[in-house]
Amino acid sequence: MSEPIRFHYDVDGENFTSAGEASVAVKKKLRQLGYPPDVIRKVSIAMYEGEINMVIHANGGAADVEVYDDKIVIILADHGPGIPNVELAMQEGYSTARENIRALGFGAGMGLPNMKKYTDDMKIDTEVGVGTTITMTVDL
Amino acid sequence: MKIAEIRDLLRAEVLSGEECLENDVYAACCSDMMSDVLAFVKDQGVLLTGLLNSQVIRTANMMDMVCIVIVRNKVPTEEMIELAKEHGLVLMRSPLRAYEACGVLYYAGLGREGADV
Numbered sequence: 001m002s003e004p005i006r007f008h009y010d011v012d013g014e015n016f017t018s019a020g021e022a023s024v025a026v027k028k029k030l031r032q033l034g035y036p037p038d039v040i041r042k043v044s045i046a047m048y049e050g051e052i053n054m055v056i057h058a059n060g061g062a063a064d065v066e067v068y069d070d071k072i073v074i075i076l077a078d079h080g081p082g083i084p085n086v087e088l089a090m091q092e093g094y095s096t097a098r099e100n101i102r103a104l105g106f107g108a109g110m111g112l113p114n115m116k117k118y119t120d121d122m123k124i125d126t127e128v129g130v131g132t133t134i135t136m137t138v139d140l
Numbered sequence: 141m142k143i144a145e146i147r148d149l150l151r152a153e154v155l156s157g158e159e160c161l162e163n164d165v166y167a168a169c170c171s172d173m174m175s176d177v178l179a180f181v182k183d184q185g186v187l188l189t190g191l192l193n194s195q196v197i198r199t200a201n202m203m204d205m206v207c208i209v210i211v212r213n214k215v216p217t218e219e220m221i222e223l224a225k226e227h228g229l230v231l232m233r234s235p236l237r238a239y240e241a242c243g244v245l246y247y248a249g250l251g252r253e254g255a256d257v
Binding site: 016017018019020023024027037041044045048049052092102104105106107108109110111113114117 | 172173174175176178179189191193194195196198199201202203204219227
């Protein structure tokens with residue numbers, strides 16, 4: 001298997017306006033690389049949701065995308081508060097986002113379930129007070 | 141339906157993507173909750189919303205939507221207009237309220253294929 005193509009982005013937790021820029025950049029790159037639209041859509045939506053989550057809940061973090069011959073892996077790592085109850089967080093409609101975030105159009109409790117829906121595999125490593133790393137895989 | 145027809149039906153002012161007005165769209169969705177747009181939109185090309193921030197444009201871009209209608213005569217930020225231009229999206233603003241705008245487009249046949257009305 002050849003070396004994966006890697007993209008790295010720092011996600012600014014201070015700025016809600018710029019949230020999603022990494023996902024937009026990845027979408028553009030995958031398009032240039034000629035991947036099918038449905039693959040691009042899955043990767044970019046899952047990553048965008050994750051990026052928004054990092055900005056809303058974790059004061060930003062790092063986003064890495066690795067493109068292999070047979071899969072695309074998205075790794076989102078933050079040093080935020082961690083997720084105390086992953087099972088609860090995975091339920092559609094459950095959200096800890098504050099009212100000001102809802103006013104911005106997010107925090108409907110669809111982020112994590114949506115990330116799972118759009119990817120073939122999702123792993124959540126989280127520790128309260130330490131941070132969260134989410135690894136998502138889209139098969140090619 | 142051509143995007144130009146949406147502009148006419150909604151008496152809208154086009155703020156970006158003038159060159160795409162002859163493109164066809166087949167369905168629309170209306171929401172102020174971008175989370176729901178990301179979760180439920182499939183192939184709707186048009187997003188009607190009263191929400192004003194740059195995530196509206198990014199969400200539409202992620203969902204491969206091609207036209208955004210800002211309702212209730214709200215004025216999009218410069219940043220939204222610039223982002224829409226960058227992504228090649230049509231951005232327009234209409235004096236109609238969301239309910240009316242949806243009704244007008246639905247009545248005119250947008251996204252009504254197969255509906256029992």
